[in-house]
Amino acid sequence: MSILFQPYPIGKLTLKNRFIKSSTAESMAGPNGEVTPDLLAFYEAVAKGGAACIFLGHSFVHPLGKASHRMTGVHEDGLIPGLRSLADVIHRHDCFVFAQLNFAGSRVDRECAEPVGPSPVINPATGLVARELNSSGILEIIQAFGKAAARVREAGLDGILIHGGHGYLVSLFISPLTNRRTDEWGGEGQRRFRFLEEVYRSIRNAVGEDYPVAIKLGVKDDTEEGLPLEEGAELAARLAGIGIDAIEISAGVATKAVTNRSHILSRDEEAYFLPYAKAVRPKVGKLPLSLVGGLRSPELMEEIIASGWADFVSLARPFICEPDLVNKIRTGRWEPVSCTRDDRCRAGFGKEGLRCRRDEASKSA
Secondary structure, rough: OHHHOOEEOOOOOEOOOOOOEEEOOOOOOOOOOOOOOOHHHHHHHHHOOOOOOEEEEEOOHHHHHHHHOOOOOOOHHHHHHHHHHHHHHOOOOOEEEEEEEEEOOOOOOOOHHHHHHOOOEOOOOOOEEEEEEHHHHHHHHHHHHHHHHHHHHEEEEEEEEEEEEEHHHHHHHHOOOOOOOOOOOOOOOHOHHHHHHHHHHHHHHHHOOOOOEEEEOOOOOOOOOOOHHHHHHHHHHHHHOOOOOOOEEEOOOOOOOOOHHHOOHHHOOOOOOOOHHHHHHHOOOOOOEEEOOOOHHHHHHHHHHOOOOEEEEOOHHHHHHHHOOOHHHHHHOOOOOOOOOOOOHOOOOOOOOOOHHHHHHHHHH
């Protein structure tokens, strides 16, 4: 049996294989962040298709942290029944589900929320200048993460994934590019990491020691003024030391579309965050790592896991294109997945919802 289909744990959970549906903002929620029939159908197809675990698209923990229209919410108790129904449809197919908790910060649609951050600087992803958060505002957000995590556990989901990358609030605090503070929330690395550590502790206190808490961690910014890989790897080690259950390796504050590379057509272009995983692995020992970033070839996925650089592979767009791709690979399909990351799935993003539009494009040609 391929190592891709051997079970492996995250915290108290044992995942049936090494395939994780990585988070993608679905843009399918109701006006207040409610779970909708479209969201249920989207994720049931992925669970039925063989994935071991689904990391849901990011969900806002506080009304001021909403990134875009139709973003899923975990900010109030009235959303718990919908989340429970989402957990139920995924669990029918022997698949686990984690909620990804996020606060947008200054990577935000101005129609949804005011851009805020650790310092009044421009967010490279949006061009928006953040309003500097004061200490009471920071503490309110930290508490909101904990309250949201408690709702997720009450709803019956299996774990939490903190969004710690891609220019959202957690990564803005981590990065020296966007955190220019000189108080206890900024400065040298130890203080820049404090916000994330307090978010983790707030979540852990809310859900208990036995409930899996993982993180999508941006371990490097794509600019010399930002977070260097060496610091990001040390942060991963600190998180391992305080009890994080798994890390999904990704990028931090981006000045280019580093987290959204398109047109992956050759094996050489795949796994573009693999060097990051290789820097993190020696720092965290056997802590479960998942690698995201342009993966298409099952043979390469197998090699990465067999080498020990990662324990899981996280795929996002391939599951949008082929929800049943894990079952296809398990039954002998080893050519690269169909998705080449042409990003047609994100056309109309924020209005029409996430779906593969490859067939639509070919019919209109």
